[in-house]
Amino acid sequence: MSVTRSDRPLDWREICEVAAGAPLELSAQARERIGAARALVEQIIARGIRAYGVNTGVGALCDVVVSPIEQHDLSHNILMSHAVGVGAPLGPQETRAIMAAAINNYAHGHSGVRVEVVERLAALLEADCLPEVPALGSVGYLSHMAHIALVCVGAGHVNWRGERMAGSEALRRLGLEPLKLEAKEGLSLVNGTPCVTGLAALALQRAHWLLDWADAVAAMSFENLGGQMAAFDAGSLAFRVSPGLALVGARMRAALAGSGLLAASLGRRTQDPLSMRTIPHVHGAARDVLAATEEVVNRELASTTDNPIVVGTQQEPQVYSQAHAVGASIALAMDSLAAALAQVAAMAERRLDRLVNPLVSGLPAFLTDASGTRSGFMIAQYTAASLVAQNRREAAPASLDGGVTSGLQEDHLCHATPAALKALTVIENSSRILGIELLAAAQAYDLQSVSAARAPYTERLYAQVRGLLPTYRDDRPLAEDMTLAFHMIADGGPPPLPDPLPVPATTERWTPAPIEPVADGTAAPANDALPGAVGT
Known part of the structure; x- marks a missing residue:
């Protein structure tokens, strides 16, 4: 059964359903919100409103203005430069969970990516054509999503039906063209906390x-x-x-x-x-x-969890x-x-x-019935x-x-x-x-x-x-x-406990008496006798 991102955000259990293989669909309302946010970005570009990562560089380059004709290059280049993960790749469930969390984030309607970009991620999920995402190399949230987004533009690698192949070949087999990213889309594709949230x-x-x-x-x-x-x-x-x-x-x-x-x-x-x-x-x-x-x-x-966030109306677009x-x-x-x-x-x-341990268990040493010739669970306990x-x-x-990182611009990291x-x-x-x-x-x-x-x-x-x-x-x-x-x-929970699960009895707990001063200036309970002491 598919999971639908509607006007309600996904919860963690729904992310796990997608991670386990369920397709993720966008409702009409979610598509509308995504499209409305994109229209705000286009207004910001048209009016020349300065917006981080839209018409400026990123990180320590945030004050470098990028001209309209360079904004496509900025988005594309962000993916290339941010795809710096190393080490063994994440597993299929981990990759799917991150992608699901990213789609959920865009569907809030404040990122400004086109609907086509979000649909591309959903299509990869539906086909179970999963980007190869190195597990290590992130101090926060950038590199993992960059490796995922590479496939959307026909770069990187995927694992599909037991075969590792180039992202361009995977798109060809799926009948899809590589996306040409517009302004802000490169930054939104690597930004936010979908990576940690999916994991x-x-x-x-x-x-x-x-x-x-x-x-x-x-x-x-x-x-x-x-x-x-x-x-x-x-x-x-x-x-x-x-x-x-x-x-x-x-x-x-x-x-x-x-x-x-x-x-x-x-x-x-x-x-x-x-x-x-x-x-x-x-x-x-x-x-x-x-x-x-x-x-x-x-x-x-x-x-x-994007940056920047776009809000407002087409008449009065705002950027946070x-x-x-x-x-x-x-x-x-x-x-x-x-x-x-x-x-x-x-x-x-x-x-x-x-x-x-036979000194405390009352059982044969190391759980073997032939002590001396058999070590049983002795070394398993070492493990x-x-x-x-x-x-x-x-x-x-x-x-x-x-x-x-980033030339003192990003000088506090939460990892x-x-x-x-x-x-x-x-x-x-x-x-x-x-x-x-x-x-x-x-x-x-x-x-x-x-x-x-x-x-x-x-x-x-x-x-x-x-x-x-x-x-x-x-x-x-x-x-x-x-x-x-x-x-x-x-791989799953244990056999269920007997039903109904016994409900803990409620008991009236003893409440200490108010403290009152005594003659020597110290304090003591108002009552002379405390409840019976018990051992620790």
């Missing part, structure tokens, strides 16, 4: 899958390690105000309902280790960050040449999401370590630890990297696109870590000494793993199993 939409989708899997895999480890269900008690969790925490608590109760293994371990410990009892707190905090990031990404999609192309808010959001997911994965590695360390490096904030690319890397690493924990948890079930039933939901997860892979006996390269588990997690 951020994919990061949101993959983060949702990751966090759903994190709850499911954590439930398996928790059950194997004989955790205490009090950690997920609705009344207890209600003392901390967090929608994410409440949701994760409910999910864990649903996932572990009916567990004979947990019934057998009831009361065994006063308190579980933090990697087990803070599952709602850490996973919930990440979900709260995810919710905030969704809001930022949807706001970005609802915003015009400021900084809407700078993605400070979305850069910060991507940095926050990467850090949150890195923490979830770091705690997953700690649970994995507990599963393989997880390595990925946790890499996540720690990737989670350093890109938005603080700074830098100076929004690198922030999104880092977030995607953290999500991939974290999916691999959870995949290893998933395999280890399934192996732990095979080695349990307690004769008791798993929860129905974890039984379903165990059966899904064992439907793909038998118990591991050092009889094959474990890396291949880890790759299969990674794809289980990275």
